[in-house]
Amino acid sequence: MGRVAYVNGRFVAQRDAQVSIEDRGYQFADAVYEVWSLFGGKLADSEGHFARLERSLGEIAIPMPMSRRALILVLKEAVRRNRVREGLVYLQVSRGVAPRDHPFPKTPVPPAVVITVSAVDRAASEARAAKGVGVVTTPETRWGRCDIKTVGLLPNVLAKQKAREAGAVEAWFVDELGFVTEGGSSNAWIVDRDGRLRTRDTNANILRGVTRRTLMEVIATEGLEVDERPFTPADAHAAREAFITGAGTLVLPVVSVDGKPVGEGKPGPLATKLRRLYIEQAKATAI
Ligand code: PLP
Numbered sequence: 431m432g433r434v435a436y437v438n439g440r441f442v443a444q445r446d447a448q449v450s451i452e453d454r455g456y457q458f459a460d461a462v463y464e465v466w467s468l469f470g471g472k473l474a475d476s477e478g479h480f481a482r483l484e485r486s487l488g489e490i491a492i493p494m495p496m497s498r499r500a501l502i503l504v505l506k507e508a509v510r511r512n513r514v515r516e517g518l519v520y521l522q523v524s525r526g527v528a529p530r531d532h533p534f535p536k537t538p539v540p541p542a543v544v545i546t547v548s549a550v551d552r553a554a555s556e557a558r559a560a561k562g563v564g565v566v567t568t569p570e571t572r573w574g575r576c577d578i579k580t581v582g583l584l585p586n587v588l589a590k591q592k593a594r595e596a597g598a599v600e601a602w603f604v605d606e607l608g609f610v611t612e613g614g615s616s617n618a619w620i621v622d623r624d625g626r627l628r629t630r631d632t633n634a635n636i637l638r639g640v641t642r643r644t645l646m647e648v649i650a651t652e653g654l655e656v657d658e659r660p661f662t663p664a665d666a667h668a669a670r671e672a673f674i675t676g677a678g679t680l681v682l683p684v685v686s687v688d689g690k691p692v693g694e695g696k697p698g699p700l701a702t703k704l705r706r707l708y709i710e711q712a713k714a715t716a717i
Pocket of ligand 1: 586612613614615616617637638639640641642675676677678
């Protein structure tokens with residue numbers, strides 16, 4: 431008998447099981463999961479795993495997809511249908527399916543639920559335990575690789591949701607030294623009080639924005655310079671102008687940071703000009 435998966439309210443043959451490509455787990459890692467060990471077909475440590483599931487969901491504001499009682503029934507039914515006595519139960523709950531946009535869906539969607547069950551060979555795991563295993567060490571980089579354009583975007587999702595709730599469009603991440611790194615889906619720039627263009631250097635833990643790179647060429651062609659020196663939110667408040675860059679936003683003037691105006695609180699002349707020049711350059715070189 432083949433394995434059976436539970437997907438959004440239905441038990442289906444696992445080889446045919448599918449989730450939408452717009453599932454936010456797939457698009458943003460906007461999801462949590464739990465794993466229970468099965469002994470004699472029963473969920474081990476169940477209280478601890480349910481408590482952690484509820485906590486993880488709560489921390490990222492995903493509602494429990496159903497009551498704990500109902501979920502236990504579904505998990506047990508999944509175990510029963512798979513006829514597994516010794517094994518593992520995997521549960522994933524994502525924020526649901528919605529058109530791709532970092533913040534939470536404006537119209538709430540039901541969380542998406544996937545459950546799979548797999549068998550464990552207890553004799554083999556006991557044999558391994560009797561021998562013991564080796565480990566290796568690795569630098570703690572979870573998640574220090576913002577230079578990779580990964581779909582592991584949950585921190586960006588939460589930051590951009592915070593921005594939306596504050597009536598803003600983007601969130602700027604600030605590092606432990608108080609400097610702006612980049613936006614949730616864009617690079618961050620200011621024209622400082624002395625008129626210098628500034629954006630974070632790419633030795634920092636940021637995404638190497640393609641729009642950022644091209645804009646630098648445009649800026650050089652204009653005979654201007656970019657100072658890749660970190661700036662703080664206070665520098666942004668004192669700046670003449672600010673803007674963000676990205677394939678989605680192009681060059682987008684920023685008029686306030688944390689509710690406080692930047693410059694005159696309206697799109698600055700340099701940001702506006704750079705937007706125009708970037709679009710011209712992008713159109714001229716598009717293939
Ligand atoms: N930084 C982050 C975190 C992004 O997600 C993006 C784009 O989505 C950018 C910067 C801007 O990169 P690009 O100009 O290549 O679109």
